[in-house]
Amino acid sequence: xxxxxxxxxxxxxxxxxxxxxxxxxxxxxxxxxxxxxxxxxxxxxxxxxxxxxxxxxxxxxxxxxxxxxxxxxxxxxxxxxxxxxxxxxxxxxxxxxxxxxxxxxxxxxxxxxxxxxxxxxxxxxxxxxxxxxxxxxxxxxxxxxxxxxxxxxxxxxxxxxxxxxxxxxxxxxxxxxxxxxxxxxxxxxxxxxxxxxxxxxxxxxxxxxxxxxxxxxxxxxxxxxxxxxxxxxxxxxxxxxxxxxxxxxxxxxxxxxxxxxxxxxxxxxxxxxxxxxxxxxxxxxxxxxxxxxxxxxxxxxxxxxxxxxxx
Amino acid sequence: xxxxxxxxxxxxxxxxxxxxxxxxxxxxxxxxxxxxxxxxxxxxxxxxxxxxxxxxxxxxxxxxxxxxxxxxxxxxxxxxxxxxxxxxxxxxxxxxxxxxxxxxxxxxxxxxxxxxxxxxxxxxxxxxxxxx
Numbered sequence: 001x002x003x004x005x006x007x008x009x010x011x012x013x014x015x016x017x018x019x020x021x022x023x024x025x026x027x028x029x030x031x032x033x034x035x036x037x038x039x040x041x042x043x044x045x046x047x048x049x050x051x052x053x054x055x056x057x058x059x060x061x062x063x064x065x066x067x068x069x070x071x072x073x074x075x076x077x078x079x080x081x082x083x084x085x086x087x088x089x090x091x092x093x094x095x096x097x098x099x100x101x102x103x104x105x106x107x108x109x110x111x112x113x114x115x116x117x118x119x120x121x122x123x124x125x126x127x128x129x130x131x132x133x134x135x136x137x138x139x140x141x142x143x144x145x146x147x148x149x150x151x152x153x154x155x156x157x158x159x160x161x162x163x164x165x166x167x168x169x170x171x172x173x174x175x176x177x178x179x180x181x182x183x184x185x186x187x188x189x190x191x192x193x194x195x196x197x198x199x200x201x202x203x204x205x206x207x208x209x210x211x212x213x214x215x216x217x218x219x220x221x222x223x224x225x226x227x228x229x230x231x232x233x234x235x236x237x238x239x240x241x242x243x244x245x246x247x248x249x250x251x252x253x254x255x256x257x258x259x260x261x262x263x264x265x266x267x268x269x270x271x272x273x274x275x276x277x278x279x280x281x282x283x284x285x286x287x288x289x290x291x292x293x294x295x296x297x298x299x300x301x302x303x304x305x306x307x308x309x310x311x
Numbered sequence: 312x313x314x315x316x317x318x319x320x321x322x323x324x325x326x327x328x329x330x331x332x333x334x335x336x337x338x339x340x341x342x343x344x345x346x347x348x349x350x351x352x353x354x355x356x357x358x359x360x361x362x363x364x365x366x367x368x369x370x371x372x373x374x375x376x377x378x379x380x381x382x383x384x385x386x387x388x389x390x391x392x393x394x395x396x397x398x399x400x401x402x403x404x405x406x407x408x409x410x411x412x413x414x415x416x417x418x419x420x421x422x423x424x425x426x427x428x429x430x431x432x433x434x435x436x437x438x439x440x441x442x443x
Contacts, residue, residue, distance in 0.1 A: 013395065016366035024314040087315055088340035094361060095350035101357045108364055112315070112345050 004032050007133060008039075012107060015134045019109055022126040033129055040132040041254075043075070043139045046237060047157030049119065049179065052145025054163040055189040057096035058224040059233075060140045064100055066230055067138055074106045075131030075139040079120055082112035089113075093142060107131060119143035119150030122268075125261055128156060146179055154182040155260045158250065159240045161185045161233075164203070166195035171202040180206070184217055184240045187233055191221035215243050270309075277308040316440055318369040321349045321358045323386065326376035331404065335371065338429035339436070355385040363393065368440050372419075374404040384417035391418075397441050403427070 006014035021029035046063075048056045057078060064074045078093030091110035100106045109131075111121045120143060131139050143153050154160055162183035174180060188199050203219045210216065218236035222229045244250035278284035287304065290296040320336045322329050329351055336346045347365045349358060362370050370390075372383060383402050390398065402414060403423035411422045421435050 012363055013366075013393070016364050020317070020366045082345075083340065083343075086341055087343040089315070089345045090336055090340050091345060091347045091365075094347060094365075098350060098353075098357070101349075101353075101360055108361075110345075110347050110365060114315075 023123040043132040047153035047160040049143040050163030057093040061097040072137040075136035118152030174206040186219040317367040319367040323382040332373040342433040359389040387418035
């Protein structure tokens with residue numbers, strides 16, 4: 001059987017292999033996704049983001065376990081950073097998900113960012129499709145531990161869960177732009193620690209200022225390690241899902257995501273196309289040198305670079 | 312190979328010491344590999360499942376409890392049962408010299424004992440990885 005049929009038959013080895021092929025930019029894998037793309041779009045995608053050590057993996061494990069009780073098939077993509085110096089990575093999210101490791105209905109895959117900024121890896125959106133075809137009802141996408149501006153997850157997830165912990169900063173942090181703006185649900189993890197109520201209050205006060213009064217993100221205090229209030233958190237996620245379904249926002253969001261993906265893919269191929277031509281006759285190096293020595297300005301150089309595509 | 316080698320670093324059995332496993336994980340990371348660490352106290356079944364889902368090229372196990380003669384071959388055999396035979400399997404830890412021939416014969420392709428330089432481990436993996 002080929003990899004495509006094996007994937008459709010629910011073979012984990014094939015599923016894992018296909019994700020690797022996509023990570024490694026193998027053309028054959030893209031061809032397989034071309035054929036199977038019409039089967040995607042069924043899974044509900046939950047993005048889990050937050051700073052390093054906030055408890056994203058542990059919380060994901062607990063949420064997945066709850067959904068397993070209802071017999072749902074779960075996919076988990078856990079992204080960790082790749083070294084910009086060596087290309088190596090330590091992918092350590094699995095450690096927190098040991099309870100799921102022998103569950104037939106769960107597929108967990110760790111991915112390195114491989115040079116991608118924005119909190120995800122370049123192959124993440126392809127891997128989501130593979131798990132979707134594989135038959136997952138829910139796919140959790142856990143970003144790298146983020147700072148303030150890694151918001152790529154919003155381009156792929158139907159609901160974004162922001163995991164915070166008490167005492168990470170004052171109320172100014174809560175009103176800053178960036179990652180705080182993309183959350184559809186907030187979880188305040190480790191809420192048995194001092195300061196959880198204050199953190200919740202600060203987030204709530206910030207939400208008071210939102211212009212969209214139709215939907216207000218829920219702020220839920222949880223403790224992943226103590227398995228406390230995971231139900232309430234899932235309810236908040238589903239409430240967001242139902243709100244989107246009711247208002248048509250779900251469709252709007254998915255159309256927007258499709259557009260983003262298309263443009264991202266095109267951008268990447270375009271750069272590759274330019275690079276292929278630009279390295280001929282040392283054109284790029286010459287251009288760079290001219291910019292460096294101030295013989296040419298970068299704006300003119302850019303135009304010359306783009307002109308390569310027209311010839 | 313123009314892709315990172317993926318390695319599962321696993322701790323089978325009941326001993327709770329993973330300093331060595333972490334040092335190895337770090338060395339492999341610095342050699343440009345993607346290292347998936349399973350954490351402590353994994354059963355052979357869990358290790359095999361992780362190796363499959365992560366599609367690793369290498370399974371590197373560390374054991375200090377003395378259960379290597381049971382647990383290492385079990386991982387090799389469970390992988391075989393699943394039809395997975397193209398992965399490099401190596402082991403390390405406190406393992407008596409007398410046990411090494413049996414382990415090699417069981418399909419663990421190298422055993423690294425205390426004192427091994429991490430450079431040697433990296434080199435062995437790089438030169439013996441089976442999938443291109």
